Amino acid sequence: MANFWTGLVIILxxxxxxxxxxxxxQVLLEPEKFIEExxxxxxxxxxxxxxxxxxxxxxxxxxxxxxGLRIRYWMHEDRTAWVLEEIGKVQPITAGFVVxxxxxxxxxxxxxxEVHGWEVRYPFFTDQFKGLGxxxxxxxxxxxxxxGATLSSNALIRxxxxxxxxxxxxxx
Amino acid sequence: MLxxxxxAILAAHRWLGFASALFLVIxxxxxxxxxxxxxxxxxxxxxxxxxxxxxxxxxxxxxxxxFRVGEGSVISHLxxxxxxxxxxxxxxxxxxxxxxxxxxxxxxxxxQLTYLTEDGELIEAVSTAVLPFEEILxxxxxxxxxxVVVSHEGQFLPDDEWLAFTKYDGTFRVSPLEESxxxxxxxxxxxxHHQGQGLSLYRVLLDLHAGRLFGWGGRTAMDLTxxxxxxxxxxxxxxxxxxxxxxxxxxxxx
Numbered sequence: 035m036a037n038f039w040t041g042l043v044i045i046l047x048x049x050x051x052x053x054x055x056x057x058x059x060q061v062l063l064e065p066e067k068f069i070e071e072x073x074x075x076x077x078x079x080x081x082x083x084x085x086x087x088x089x090x091x092x093x094x095x096x097x098x099x100x101x102g103l104r105i106r107y108w109m110h111e112d113r114t115a116w117v118l119e120e121i122g123k124v125q126p127i128t129a130g131f132v133v134x135x136x137x138x139x140x141x142x143x144x145x146x147x148e149v150h151g152w153e154v155r156y157p158f159f160t161d162q163f164k165g166l167g168x169x170x171x172x173x174x175x176x177x178x179x180x181x182g183a184t185l186s187s188n189a190l191i192r193x194x195x196x197x198x199x200x201x202x203x204x205x206x
Numbered sequence: 207m208l209x210x211x212x213x214a215i216l217a218a219h220r221w222l223g224f225a226s227a228l229f230l231v232i233x234x235x236x237x238x239x240x241x242x243x244x245x246x247x248x249x250x251x252x253x254x255x256x257x258x259x260x261x262x263x264x265x266x267x268x269x270x271x272x273f274r275v276g277e278g279s280v281i282s283h284l285x286x287x288x289x290x291x292x293x294x295x296x297x298x299x300x301x302x303x304x305x306x307x308x309x310x311x312x313x314x315x316x317x318q319l320t321y322l323t324e325d326g327e328l329i330e331a332v333s334t335a336v337l338p339f340e341e342i343l344x345x346x347x348x349x350x351x352x353x354v355v356v357s358h359e360g361q362f363l364p365d366d367e368w369l370a371f372t373k374y375d376g377t378f379r380v381s382p383l384e385e386s387x388x389x390x391x392x393x394x395x396x397x398x399h400h401q402g403q404g405l406s407l408y409r410v411l412l413d414l415h416a417g418r419l420f421g422w423g424g425r426t427a428m429d430l431t432x433x434x435x436x437x438x439x440x441x442x443x444x445x446x447x448x449x450x451x452x453x454x455x456x457x458x459x460x
Contacts, residue, residue, distance in 0.1 A: 065335045079370060081330070101295075103329040106336065106369070117336055128335075145335075 059147040062155055065117045068130040068144055069108050072115055077108035082204055095195045116197045122148045122186040129190055131197035138166045151183030154190055168198040219441040222434050229431040236415035248408035261419055270396055272388040275304050275311055284400055290326030292395030303345025305353045314345045338371050346378040354378040
């Protein structure tokens with residue numbers, strides 16, 4: 035009998051330990067640190083004002099209008115960094131993108147707030163974005179989504195398109 | 207006389223039954239009602255009880271805080287929603303400061319700086335995660351009448367576009383935020399956005415049935431009730447078999 039209760043307590047404790055980190059927002063990396071880590075020298079902080087034509091093109095990329103009239107970014111020489119947000123299922127996912135020479139150098143999930151789909155934060159998914167470019171509104175390579183995390187995968191694919199588009203705008 | 211192990215099982219069976227009885231009654235009643243949701247019209251009945259709205263993070267009129275900015279404009283905050291004249295524009299913590307610049311309004315919340323045009327269009331919402339300070343306490347005014355961001359990490363002066371911030375050690379003053387009473391129309395618009403049309407009784411019963419109405423604790427209680435039912439069934443059957451076997455043995459001996 036004692037063994038039964040000990041077993042039950044252990045199972046509940048293990049289940050709690052696994053499930054608790056999934057509740058609420060998970061800050062995986064502070065955006066400030068992401069910027070620091072991806073520039074050898076301190077980058078300049080700038081903003082891109084979103085004129086009507088840019089807003090319309092962004093709406094095409096995202097499939098919905100972008101809320102806001104300007105986007106902040108960091109730039110040093112040819113390298114730009116963007117901290118962008120997009121809704122996965124119900125909560126926004128914050129992701130950092132580093133773009134250089136029209137290709138993504140790094141994509142990292144910084145804050146994850148959804149209960150499901152958290153697998154998108156792992157390198158086996160994020161590494162697929164390395165070297166990715168964009169031609170005629172399409173990514174240069176197909177990204178393999180994760181079953182059970184389709185909405186989060188799609189949100190990050192949309193954001194990667196946005197980062198490449200924005201980098202193109204500020205590099206012109 | 208019963209063996210100690212059997213007595214313990216019997217006692218566990220009894221107490222498990224008592225403890226899970228209330229939850230079983232809730233499960234049975236809500237299950238019955240949910241099974242007949244359509245004829246009972248549960249989808250069409252809306253609930254606006256303060257307690258229930260609170261369980262769904264839907265707050266009431268008394269929780270709306272409003273502040274007048276510029277001429278005839280009102281910034282309101284409810285839960286984590288920010289509203290300009292009743293129209294939702296951003297998600298952030300409580301408002302701690304307001305500033306009307308030459309080109310735009312600045313709404314300072316504990317975790318974010320939000321910039322708005324005079325028409326209430328969102329320019330940018332900047333989380334403190336990308337700013338040199340983590341928690342904003344107030345917005346103040348320096349001796350030279352420049353805005354000052356007062357944070358846990360010290361005071362900072364923004365540039366003209368509120369893009370870059372430099373540390374400030376000079377004197378400043380902070381005027382307390384003056385709340386204004388929003389009109390009934392404005393309150394209705396905010397609550398409409400926050401609560402939607404209210405809660406359907408079906409949704410409340412479904413969440414009560416699953417325990418979700420009381421969050422993680424409720425779900426766990428219902429899970430434990432389900433486990434308790436399984437244990438009750440198995441200990442009940444075991445007890446019945448034991449008695450049946452004992453009865454058969456008694457008859458054979460006779």
